[in-house]
Amino acid sequence: MVLAEVARRRARPDLTRAELTQQTEVGDVLVRGLVRAQLALALRLSLVVAIGLGGLPLLFAIAPRVAMAKLFGINLPWLLLGVAAFPFLVAVGWAYVRLAERNEQDFTDVVQRPER
Amino acid sequence: MSNPYVIPAIIVVTLATVAIGFYGLTLARTTSDFLVASRMVSPTWNGAAIGGEYLSAASFLGIAGLILKHGVDVLWYPVGFAAGYLALLLFVAAPLRRSGAFTLPDFCELRLGSRRLRKLATVFVVFIGWLYLVPQLQGAGLTVATVAGGPYELGALLVGAVVTGNVALGGMRAVTFVQAFQYWLKLTALAVPAIFLVLQWQSDGRPAVTPEAGTVFPAATTVVVEHAATLTLPDGTTREVRPGDELSFAEGDPVPKISSVDAVDGADWLLPGTAGDDDRELFATYSLILATFLGTMGLPHVLVRFYTNPDGAAARRTTLVVLAMVGTFYLLPTLYGVLGRIYTPQLLLTGRSDAVVVLLPSAALGNGLTGQLLAALVAAGAFAAFLSTSSGLLTSVAGVLSTDLLGRGSVRDFRLATIVAGLVPMLLALYVSGLDVSQVVGLAFAVAASSFCPLLVLGIWWRGLTDVGTAAGILVGGGAAVGAVLLTVVGPELTGWPAVLLAQPAAWTVPLAFTVMITVSWATRRRTPADVAATMLRLHAPEALRL
Numbered sequence: 001m002v003l004a005e006v007a008r009r010r011a012r013p014d015l016t017r018a019e020l021t022q023q024t025e026v027g028d029v030l031v032r033g034l035v036r037a038q039l040a041l042a043l044r045l046s047l048v049v050a051i052g053l054g055g056l057p058l059l060f061a062i063a064p065r066v067a068m069a070k071l072f073g074i075n076l077p078w079l080l081l082g083v084a085a086f087p088f089l090v091a092v093g094w095a096y097v098r099l100a101e102r103n104e105q106d107f108t109d110v111v112q113r114p115e116r
Numbered sequence: 117m118s119n120p121y122v123i124p125a126i127i128v129v130t131l132a133t134v135a136i137g138f139y140g141l142t143l144a145r146t147t148s149d150f151l152v153a154s155r156m157v158s159p160t161w162n163g164a165a166i167g168g169e170y171l172s173a174a175s176f177l178g179i180a181g182l183i184l185k186h187g188v189d190v191l192w193y194p195v196g197f198a199a200g201y202l203a204l205l206l207f208v209a210a211p212l213r214r215s216g217a218f219t220l221p222d223f224c225e226l227r228l229g230s231r232r233l234r235k236l237a238t239v240f241v242v243f244i245g246w247l248y249l250v251p252q253l254q255g256a257g258l259t260v261a262t263v264a265g266g267p268y269e270l271g272a273l274l275v276g277a278v279v280t281g282n283v284a285l286g287g288m289r290a291v292t293f294v295q296a297f298q299y300w301l302k303l304t305a306l307a308v309p310a311i312f313l314v315l316q317w318q319s320d321g322r323p324a325v326t327p328e329a330g331t332v333f334p335a336a337t338t339v340v341v342e343h344a345a346t347l348t349l350p351d352g353t354t355r356e357v358r359p360g361d362e363l364s365f366a367e368g369d370p371v372p373k374i375s376s377v378d379a380v381d382g383a384d385w386l387l388p389g390t391a392g393d394d395d396r397e398l399f400a401t402y403s404l405i406l407a408t409f410l411g412t413m414g415l416p417h418v419l420v421r422f423y424t425n426p427d428g429a430a431a432r433r434t435t436l437v438v439l440a441m442v443g444t445f446y447l448l449p450t451l452y453g454v455l456g457r458i459y460t461p462q463l464l465l466t467g468r469s470d471a472v473v474v475l476l477p478s479a480a481l482g483n484g485l486t487g488q489l490l491a492a493l494v495a496a497g498a499f500a501a502f503l504s505t506s507s508g509l510l511t512s513v514a515g516v517l518s519t520d521l522l523g524r525g526s527v528r529d530f531r532l533a534t535i536v537a538g539l540v541p542m543l544l545a546l547y548v549s550g551l552d553v554s555q556v557v558g559l560a561f562a563v564a565a566s567s568f569c570p571l572l573v574l575g576i577w578w579r580g581l582t583d584v585g586t587a588a589g590i591l592v593g594g595g596a597a598v599g600a601v602l603l604t605v606v607g608p609e610l611t612g613w614p615a616v617l618l619a620q621p622a623a624w625t626v627p628l629a630f631t632v633m634i635t636v637s638w639a640t641r642r643r644t645p646a647d648v649a650a651t652m653l654r655l656h657a658p659e660a661l662r663l
Contacts, residue, residue, distance in 0.1 A: 022345065027653075028649055031444075031649070031652055031653050031656065031657065032652075033578065034575075034656050034657070035344065035587050035652060035656050038656060042206040044404075045206055046203070046206055049199065049202065053195065053199065053405075054405060056595065057398060057401045057402060057405075058398070059526065060387075060388040061388075061398055065438055067387050067388050068387065072326075075188070075386055076372050077188045077191075077387065077388050078188055078191070078386075078450075081191035081195055082191050082194075082447070082450040083193065085191075085195045086195075086443030086444070086446060087443070087446065088437055089195075089198055089199055089201075089202050089439060089443060090436070090440045090443055092202060093202050093435070093436045093439045094436060096202075096205060096206055096432075097205070097433060097436050099433065099434050100210070100432065101429060101432075102583055103615070104429075104660075105659040107657070107660075108658055108660055108661055111661055112661070
């Protein structure tokens, strides 16, 4: 560890960071990109839930036979809503946390990339 | 009912709550400690605390009771209560934490810079908080009346007084510990008896939940009629009954239908209501889904907790922990509702189906030591549910009252506000004992989904939101939902489409709120805050950058 090197690294002006905090056009584009990426991710995953769970009442209405089907002697709607829905929600949430953190990591990498 | 263990169990839970509260009090020193638990709470503690606070009387008692009466359609309540945390995670959790807002009114001021909007949000926070507190106190009264044979008022006042005192003295720090403890208590109180109940069901030869011949009484039962009604016997004959009539049934007798209780039977209970060709059922189901999925993020006591996370990433992880914990809990009430069909069918006659969770252990396992101890455990869990949810609600209602309406947010103001915020729902709970616990909670979700959900989602993701647009959206959407609530609770009895539209308003009030908020914001786009770019950066940039 050479202390002088650490000091030099700190002293170097961080241009991208300044773009962000001073709200230049470049900074604004960067933030808009991040917000758009995060919103798109959230919307995609809500679509998964909207179809996977939100589609069920409609499915039962259109195809009552599905509602009468049985698995392990229990009617399918009971299993889907009473049991399967919860691990499904947790899985979607887990995927979101991973992907959202990856988006933020990408953003951090852009901001902190070594200045050329 | 004479169970010698119930009262001691309730007292132990209450004392433990107060004791942990005082333990927390010795740790709370400064105003900032007092209100936001110093932001030193780990995601697991915080997750358990949020879960503990969230699982209310509606979750602990109400869901099982509704399943007993209405069957599979009710499962949308637990699914929606859990999915609400997913919506919160996807759209709100991390940015809200980064905004630094402690309450919803704070968020309004930070994002839109309007003091008047802040006051409007305060009014809605207080309304939703009280709407949610009253059924908690009612649930407490019902439990004391059912299990211990005490007066209804005693339970309601006891929980109200304990919670008010605890919140006023301990503040949020104490509440965090109390809530985390109560999540595990509630889970245990449903899980342990559930194991015994399933084993008992096995050893009884797995009686059918929906027998061919209809539901039957598992043992000789006497039911006292409370309201004049028409009794329909299985052979089709009808009979009028009056309040005070005693109806006796022998073991194996079929359960008659009674006109005073709205319950379904047989295939209707087993299969989704939407499987028929009734559009109203479909509308009501989707309305419930919208209200619960989107309402959670607008509940005042849920948001306050996010401030105790150290940063946005931790807020996300905490939310995921909550989703998993709450989801685990919601596997259990279904079991109680289904087994209640076999062991406590008399509740279908009395209509007091909210009592199924506390009655089931002794009904299925007999009045021996095991049955009595398990019944006491369930009653303790139910009390934990009332205490924790009311504490969280009271903290947030008192929080906004003390900072925005009654004072300037000092500890003394907070204590005064707590007493005011606690007394109002206590009085209401005494005078309106006839409301249905789960329905009122559902209406609170509908109001939250039509007022604060659009505010948060648009505020976090859309730069074009203005203060005027927000106020218009909250007033029109939230106002419509409040109107529907008031009409449902105190208005005349309605039938057909008007009844459905008012009882499950979310499917029209939520889109209305979003539309008004977007249109009016667009029309007043000159009022977009000048610092919106800086706010967006603050809401979405990861803390690792230390901007």
